[in-house]
Amino acid sequence: MITGTPKPIEEILEMIEPYDNIIVAGCFGCVTVCRVGGDKEVQVLSSTLRLAREASGRKIEIKEICLERQCDPEYLEPMRPYVEDYQAVLSIACGAGIQFMAEKFMKTPLLPGINTGFLGVTERQGEWAERCQGCGDCVLHLTGGICPVTRCAKSIFHGPCGGSVNGTCEVAKDIKCGWQLIIDRLKSLDQMENYGKLKPYKGWDASRDGGPRRILREDMI
Amino acid sequence: MKSASNLERVLTAGHFAVTGECGPPRGADPEKVLKKAALVKGNVDVCNVTDNQTSVVRMSSLAGCMLVKQSGIEPLLQMVVRDRNRIALQSDLLGAAALGVHNLLCLSGDHQKFGDDPKAKNVFDIDSIQLIHLVKTMRDEGIFPSGEKLDGVPRFYIGCAVNPFADPFEIRVPRLKLKVDAGADFVQTQCIYNMDKFKLYMEGARKQGLHERVKILAGVTPLKSAGMAKFMNRMVAGIDIPDEVIKRVADEPKEKQAAKGIEICIEQIQELKEMEGIAGVHVMAIEWEEKLNEIVGGAGLLPRPVVEQ
Known part of the structure; x- marks a missing residue:
């Protein structure tokens, strides 16, 4: 899923300072699962903002909504009749959702209520961790199912570097060395022959370096 | 010869090679490099010039190489892939070759987290x-x-670094083999203090015949004090200084610890000289270049051989 973290309330209050009425828009997709931008968070955030503004002597009117997904046009369209009745939309969906809404409603300022994080997993309740950078050219079949691009702090293809100590990355004690994990997995899969092969230079053009990416499925259009 | 490198000539002639290093300054003053270079001169076959080591911004390695060359020492360009994409790497390689740099060390580079610009x-x-x-x-x-x-065509003598003391140990020789397969001519190792572990590493390398495919230069760094040893052990990933080595330094009174550090370093070089598959030493007298002559001379490696092109 796409993960995120709430922006500090002070930053949000500064963003909404010019406005007297706004929409706070959540999303029932990834951000609901990682508890940062769903229905419940819309309610809590809206109440907090109302109280803060009331305390500051300048009330704000907030319409609370949560869309099925902010990254699909059909769920955004129903907002069209009323969106211009409000001075701004504070979205707590991921960056993709916020931008898509901005594209659809040209005259309404869109404000981000969360910092979008990474493509990750729920390691345990309340803890999420990155697993994929969407680099566009997957090599997991060669690396024991563990991604060197994401799990190695240097994204190297022939690791581990000299900074691997007892399974830990030199960057921080709570980061596992991605290449130690790869080697452990390759060993348990009896695939260590994969380690000894020189790998070609990665084509980053399939990643963000090729410019904003697009997937076109002719069979679906 | 693959290159015009003095290091390649010295090694090919069968001499035990000595390399050293100059860390460029945190500023634009060329005198800082020239001063270090004067201390290195005559004691090494080539002198490494580091590339923003520990991710701290310094004068560029190529500029440092030019100053070292100007001092009459053959420079070795260290190049990290942390700061340059393949376009910049190729371009800088061509530039370095055009300016007469014949030796290269290919490195990952320390993560930027360790430097002054962790947000880079x-x-x-x-x-x-x-x-x-x-x-x-x-x-x-x-x-x-x-x-x-x-x-x-740039004709570099191609080097790489290895850290036999990083984890997992079992992957260290296979990773050296990858570097040799990729085309490394020589290797400089991380500072060696744990000789027993290094012997095991070399045994593994010899088993695969790697010592015959690549020239292995063993890295040493003299300890200035017991405090420095403890600090390095604690703070630098992949540095392994056994307790008995620290104890030998710590048992001396403070004013004699540096001399003991040098004595240990010379002993190490002599032991490494006898080790099968070791073609030379890389003496990293970090910010202590004035002791290089004493160390290399003490190990019986002076004067450095002159091998004609």
Whole structure:
């Protein structure tokens, strides 16, 4: 899923300072699962903002909504009749959702209520961790199912570097060395022959370096 | 000869090589490099010039190489893949070769987290092993990795670094083999203090015949004090200083600890000289270049041989 973290309330209050009425828009997709931008968070955030503004002597009117997904046009369209009745939309969906809404409603300022994080997993309740950078050219079949691009702090293809100590990355004690994990997995899969092969230079053009990416499925259009 | 490198000539002639290093200053003052170079001169076959080590911004390695060369010492350009993509790497390699740099060390580079600019974006377009391959392709095939023909081929003596003390230990020799397969001509190791572990590493390397395919230069760094030893052990990933080595330094009174550090370093070099598969030493007297002559001379490695081109 796409993960995120709430922006500090002070930053949000500064963003909404010019406005007297706004929409706070959540999303029932990834951000609901990682508890940062769903229905419940819309309610809590809206109440907090109302109280803060009331305390500051300048009330704000907030319409609370949560869309099925902010990254699909059909769920955004129903907002069209009323969106211009409000001075701004504070979205707590991921960056993709916020931008898509901005594209659809040209005259309404869109404000981000969360910092979008990474493509990750729920390691345990309340803890999420990155697993994929969407680099566009997957090599997991060669690396024991563990991604060197994401799990190695240097994204190297022939690791581990000299900074691997007892399974830990030199960057921080709570980061596992991605290449130690790869080697452990390759060993348990009896695939260590994969380690000894020189790998070609990665084509980053399939990643963000090729410019904003697009997937076109002719069979679906 | 693959290159015009003095290091290659010294090693090919069968001499036990000595390399040293100069860390460029945190500023634009050339005198700082020239002063260090004067202390290094005559004591080494080539002198490494580091590339923003520990991710701290310093004068560029290539500029440092030029100043070292100006001092009459053959420079060795260290190049990390942290800060440059493949376009900049190739371009800088061509520039270095054009300016008469014949030796290269291909490195990943310490993560930027350790420097003054932890919020910098790192590059790592290719890794250090792929950089070895890139340079070899340019030198031996006369083409860029993209396939385009070179107009003037850079003839580097290609080196890499290895850390026999990082984890997992079992992967260290296979990783050296990857570097040799990619095209490394020589290797400089991380500072060795744990001789028993290094012997095990060399045993593994010899078993695969790697010592016959690549020149292995063993890295040493004299300890200035017991405090420095403890600090390095604690703070520097992949540094392994056994307690008995620290104890030998710590047992001396403070004013004699440096002399003991040098004595230990000389002993190490002499032991390494006798080790099968070791072709030379890389003496990293970090910010202590004035002791290089005493160390190299004390190990019986002076004067340095002159091998004609």
